[in-house]
Amino acid sequence: MSKKKKDWKTEKERLLRLDREERRKEYRRQEFIPLDKIPTWREENRSNDNEEGKELTGGGGLSDKVSLYKGDITVLEVDAIVNAANSSLLGGGGVDGCIHKAAGSCLYDECQSLNGCETGKAKITSGYDLPARYVIHTVGPVARGHVGPTETNDLTSCYQNSLRLMKENGLSTVAFPCISTGIYGFPNEPAADIALNTVKSWIEENPDKITRVIFCVFLETDFAIYKKKMAVMFQDNDMEVTEEQLKGDNTPSSTKSTTKEEREDRSRGKEETGDEEEPDNDAGVNEDVEMASQNPDENIANEEPTQEQCEDENENQDKGEDTGSDNNKDNGEEKSINNEKDEDKAEEEQPPAKMEDDDTAKSTVEMEDVSEINDTGTSNGEEMKDHVESSEEPDSILTDSIQSKDTVEKKE
Numbered sequence: 001m002s003k004k005k006k007d008w009k010t011e012k013e014r015l016l017r018l019d020r021e022e023r024r025k026e027y028r029r030q031e032f033i034p035l036d037k038i039p040t041w042r043e044e045n046r047s048n049d050n051e052e053g054k055e056l057t058g059g060g061g062l063s064d065k066v067s068l069y070k071g072d073i074t075v076l077e078v079d080a081i082v083n084a085a086n087s088s089l090l091g092g093g094g095v096d097g098c099i100h101k102a103a104g105s106c107l108y109d110e111c112q113s114l115n116g117c118e119t120g121k122a123k124i125t126s127g128y129d130l131p132a133r134y135v136i137h138t139v140g141p142v143a144r145g146h147v148g149p150t151e152t153n154d155l156t157s158c159y160q161n162s163l164r165l166m167k168e169n170g171l172s173t174v175a176f177p178c179i180s181t182g183i184y185g186f187p188n189e190p191a192a193d194i195a196l197n198t199v200k201s202w203i204e205e206n207p208d209k210i211t212r213v214i215f216c217v218f219l220e221t222d223f224a225i226y227k228k229k230m231a232v233m234f235q236d237n238d239m240e241v242t243e244e245q246l247k248g249d250n251t252p253s254s255t256k257s258t259t260k261e262e263r264e265d266r267s268r269g270k271e272e273t274g275d276e277e278e279p280d281n282d283a284g285v286n287e288d289v290e291m292a293s294q295n296p297d298e299n300i301a302n303e304e305p306t307q308e309q310c311e312d313e314n315e316n317q318d319k320g321e322d323t324g325s326d327n328n329k330d331n332g333e334e335k336s337i338n339n340e341k342d343e344d345k346a347e348e349e350q351p352p353a354k355m356e357d358d359d360t361a362k363s364t365v366e367m368e369d370v371s372e373i374n375d376t377g378t379s380n381g382e383e384m385k386d387h388v389e390s391s392e393e394p395d396s397i398l399t400d401s402i403q404s405k406d407t408v409e410k411k412e
């Protein structure tokens with residue numbers, strides 16, 4: 001007998017009232033990762049000669065507030081995970097497809113009420129069946145190998161607007177995927193520079209607003225890139241940085257010319273698709289751009305967790321099957337064909353999101369204009385339960401309100 005379809009608004013309010021133990025019983029997948037199982041960057045790199053338990057004096061604490069995690073973002077039990085969505089917000093493939101599958105159909109229903117999202121902007125919904133309480137949906141630039149001021153500003157805005165929503169909703173732990181580096185073809189290394197620099201600056205400006213930012217990578221390529229860069233950017237006085245880490249080239253690679261192979265891969269991607277709007281979901285395009293890693297002769301094909309992997313796991317969970325599979329196990333392509341059809345279908349069905357005039361992306365964080373949607377910043381235009389004590393300037397447009405942190409903490 002088919003399950004009765006839940007009303008997303010009712011479900012959202014019900015979930016807001018649950019404490020963590022009650023919510024855990026409802027996670028679609030029970031092999032979730034609690035935050036205390038994800039080491040901070042400093043814990044990960046604690047120098048070996050430190051006496052056991054000696055209080056480590058970190059360099060400003062940045063390395064206590066960030067983590068590098070390789071695997072499926074949908075299992076992370078944090079306040080919010082960030083979704084690399086498309087402008088329809090109606091799901092698709094890649095991390096977007098995984099998140100929708102793991103969250104359940106209420107996520108799609110709430111997203112439908114959001115009327116899309118513009119590139120560089122971000123919107124927040126409940127996490128529903130996910131271990132994450134919320135999902136922040138942001139739309140990265142379609143770079144397809146080209147990194148210019150617009151792509152750089154748009155990707156920077158994705159991180160800034162996502163963090164702004166965290167702050168406005170009193171949330172303090174968040175996980176980011178490598179936004180735009182999959183089907184949208186943003187080169188991995190410049191994207192990592194933008195992610196790390198934007199997050200680092202934001203934490204320095206809001207040190208008391210964030211407990212943890214997790215860089216959740218899925219590909220070996222990205223893991224190597226982030227590891228090298230984080231070793232230098234989040235180095236603490238008491239942490240050893242190995243010679244090769246220091247030798248790592250820290251020139252912001254968005255200004256670096258790409259290798260010949262990378263340029264050929266990307267232009268091949270362009271010829272194959274030809275369309276200017278949305279990227280073609282052809283795996284070939286994705287693989288070429290993805291494989292244009294920093295180390296072109298690096299054979300990573302069979303080391304990567306696959307997109308399908310996490311979706312299959314979700315599907316099996318739906319059927320109550322035990323997946324018993326490891327998030328980091330990998331074979332096959334990153335995405336499934338059906339998702340491409342889903343995404344095409346989703347985009348056909350949906351009126352294109354209301355796009356502002358075609359102006360160049362703003363270099364500063366634009367406060368999102370939601371006047372025509374609603375002024376609570378929530379998806380349903382209704383004030384969410386209980387107001388969080390606002391940490392925001394009174395004129396912030398999005399005045400999301402959620403259960404107050406005190407209430408949540410007391411419950412927890």
Ligand SMILES: NC(=O)c1ccc[n+]([C@H]2O[C@H](COP(=O)([O-])OP(=O)(O)OC[C@H]3O[C@@H](n4cnc5c(N)ncnc54)[C@H](O)[C@@H]3O)[C@@H](O)[C@H]2O)c1
Pocket residue numbers: 071072073074084085086091092093094095096097098140177178179180181182183184185186216217218219222281286306307310334335336339340343
């Ligand atoms: N890559 C695909 O298979 C595919 C297909 C259709 C649509 N999409 C998506 O592509 C557009 C966004 O492009 P994008 O490059 O920003 O996103 P993306 O193509 O999902 O790739 C972003 C990054 O997320 C990584 N990733 C994939 N699955 C997971 C996971 N479970 N946990 C953590 N990280 C993961 C992926 O390896 C890449 O590094 C949207 O239309 C969205 O629907 C992706």
